Amino acid sequence: MRRYVLTGTPGAGKTTLLRGLAELGHEVVEEAATDVIARAQARGEDEPWTRESFIDEIVELQRQRQLAAPGTNSVRFFDRSPLCTLALATYQGRPPSPALTAEIERITTHGVYERQVFFVRNLGFCEPTAARRISFQQSLEFERIHEETYRAFGHELVDVPAVGLARRIAAIDTFVSARRTE
Known part of the structure; x- marks a missing residue:
C-alpha cells in the first residue's frame, strides 16, 4: 500500500482535500492532533496543547x-504524519519526546510513508477555530517549519498550490494515478 501525507500550514484546506479524495474512493486517515x-476540549480542557x-x-x-x-485500496492518504508532530514540537519550542523520536525512527526505517509528500499551500488567510488559535502570520511560520522538517528527512514536496478545490483534488489524484503505473 502507498501511504501519502498531506501537510502544510494550518487552515490550508488539508481536511477538505482529504474528504474530496475520499469521495473519489481513496482511503483517508484524519488528522490526529x-x-x-x-476530546480534551469536550472534557472541559480549553488549551490541551499546553499540556x-x-x-x-x-x-x-x-x-x-x-x-x-x-485497507482495500492500494493508496491511503494521511492528514499529517509524525514529522508534522515534530514540526509542531519545534514550533512550540519543545524538544522531541522519546515517543516522538521512536515513532519517527520507526516510520523512517520502515519507509511507512511515500517519499513524495503533498505540501498544501496556504490560502492567504487562516480561519481560527477552537483547535486552531493562531494568526495567519503564525501559520506562515508553522508552514516554514513543516517544509524544513520534511526536507530535512529527505522528502520530496509535491506542491499543491492555492487554487480551486476541484483542481487541487484532481492534481493529487492525477499524481497518484500516474505513480500506480510505475
Whole structure:
C-alpha cells in the first residue's frame, strides 16, 4: 500500500482535500492532533496543547491509525504524519519526546510513508477555530517549519498550490494515478 501525507500550514484546506479524495474512493486517515484537541476540549480542557503529554498523545493516535487494519485500496492518504508532530514540537519550542523520536525512527526505517509528500499551500488567510488559535502570520511560520522538517528527512514536496478545490483534488489524484503505473 502507498501511504501519502498531506501537510502544510494550518487552515490550508488539508481536511477538505482529504474528504474530496475520499469521495473519489481513496482511503483517508484524519488528522490526529485535531481529534486529541477536540476530546480534551469536550472534557472541559480549553488549551490541551499546553499540556506536557500533548505531543505524545498525538504520536500515539497517529501510530494507532497508521497501524489500523490494512485497507482495500492500494493508496491511503494521511492528514499529517509524525514529522508534522515534530514540526509542531519545534514550533512550540519543545524538544522531541522519546515517543516522538521512536515513532519517527520507526516510520523512517520502515519507509511507512511515500517519499513524495503533498505540501498544501496556504490560502492567504487562516480561519481560527477552537483547535486552531493562531494568526495567519503564525501559520506562515508553522508552514516554514513543516517544509524544513520534511526536507530535512529527505522528502520530496509535491506542491499543491492555492487554487480551486476541484483542481487541487484532481492534481493529487492525477499524481497518484500516474505513480500506480510505475
